[in-house]
Amino acid sequence: MKIVITGGTGFLGLMLARALVKRGQLTAPSGNAERIDEILLFDMVAPAVRPAGLDERVKIETGQISDGARVRALVDRDDIGIFHLASVVSGEGEQNFDLAMQVNLDGTRHLLEAARARGSRPRLVFASSIAVFGGDGMPPSVGDAVKQTPQTTYGVTKAIGELLVNDYSRKGFIDGRSVRLPTIVIRPGKPNKAASSFASGVFREPLNGIDCALPVTLDTVMPVSGYRTAVENMIRLYELPPEKLGSDRAVGLPSLDVTVGEMVESLKRVAGNRHLGEITVAPDPFIQKIVAGWPTGTNFKRATSLGLAADESLDPIVKGYIEDFLS
């Protein structure tokens, strides 16, 4: 079988590709394990240097997800599985509404149409986000049963994506699932335009000897998931028989609901004798306002009952980052 990962050269896309390379197979809709013979990473740009951990089965192609013809060409086999991660992120979406609609809404529709056009009901996992929640009526803890009134354009496009994946699945066009991600930590590399970028930066910059100015206060609570767990859960959700999902195929991933202060404590605990960059608190009203509108916890009973994995604490997440990126 072929796997397409949109947003494939992004952090999560690459980690997912590496995990799939290691596994070498996936449970197909038939219920049988099928060998993966090609993994196509589709993204706006290709890395200058070929990333480690990928073998000859992994191909990288560049293009725009908002280009319908280009997206159609990606879905060129009946035995295909799709992980749709391509997305404008939250901060960027607030700054560029039209780009968020083109990439996140039109792009998702192009991909769903491309999958539908095959006629083989491809299995597809769409990366949604906890940013679907927000607004006056939002409870502190969110979950699969909570009304979605997102307060960012990013969150709106993710909520729409969940609705479309549900309907394309109900109609039998695809066999879709949406994985609703909390903030994923610890992202390597440089800060990005996501308003949640600091939740990785608070670990990453100090571990790399760089000072970190936090744009939010230490008592800010965020639901987070380690990337290893998130990638594992994307694969588990992909492999789940559709009848287990019922009429709502969007599943909120388990989260650790932790304060930024607890992130700092875990970092110091795990880092031991490592030299750490200095952490200061310098609240940024633009970021603080966005984050204040986010939920501070999640109810993930459904995810657990479906067999998805949960992080036990922050410490293994910090250790995993050190293993994966600093060893």
Added chain:
Amino acid sequence: MKIVITGGTGFLGLMLARALVKRGQLTAPSGNAERIDEILLFDMVAPAVRPAGLDERVKIETGQISDGARVRALVDRDDIGIFHLASVVSGEGEQNFDLAMQVNLDGTRHLLEAARARGSRPRLVFASSIAVFGGDGMPPSVGDAVKQTPQTTYGVTKAIGELLVNDYSRKGFIDGRSVRLPTIVIRPGKPNKAASSFASGVFREPLNGIDCALPVTLDTVMPVSGYRTAVENMIRLYELPPEKLGSDRAVGLPSLDVTVGEMVESLKRVAGNRHLGEITVAPDPFIQKIVAGWPTGTNFKRATSLGLAADESLDPIVKGYIEDFLS
């Protein structure tokens, strides 16, 4: 000011136009009453005979809501108010997915973009539907706080419309509101293929001397609203100051949650000595199954607290239909 009503020659569009002609003015975003000097009814087709109750201010234009350039041309003044009623209905949407997406999703986006392009933050009322609710997790009584997992493509496009109206309003592009309609009774004319068609037919056919075979049992409960109340509520919601709506600008209208048996009783009570067509119960498993998936009540406390009107009972609805269509 100019008023545009999309779907303007449909039943609700025409009733709304007549109500606006009678009022002659609307509270503008400024808070002041503004005289309506033009009402444009935009629809796919124009009636062969000009409908009664419209004066020279009312113009009728035909075109496709899925035609972006055509829709842009409708929004040709800064002092404009928009009622967006154009829509593929539920049964048609299930039969023609692509048409539902073109009309209900793309059409709504065209109209929102046309309104945004003016730069005057036009006020807009979008007609949503109780069909946004459904699925495994739906409670018997639905409302503004309930998760939307629609089980028809029609419902999906309405849920997406609510999300888009919220976001265009949050961004300051428009001053939007969504009015979530229960089943509207008593629609004049002929039965259609909608599963809810009997909720008007049970009154209309007997009053017109036609026999009516009910496809559901008499204990079937449905949330309904009279069309006069629904039209009045669209206008009230239009006139509401935006700060009253908070972050979710979609409001579920009050409903009467009545059994089909109560509909029959009300009909007989109000009809008095009129000759009525005979009502028989001939359950249609197909219709009965669809209706069984619908909510049986609504929580409309928010609508009431916002000053929207509620029907007191079925009897005035039957009397209103007789006055409007049989006198």
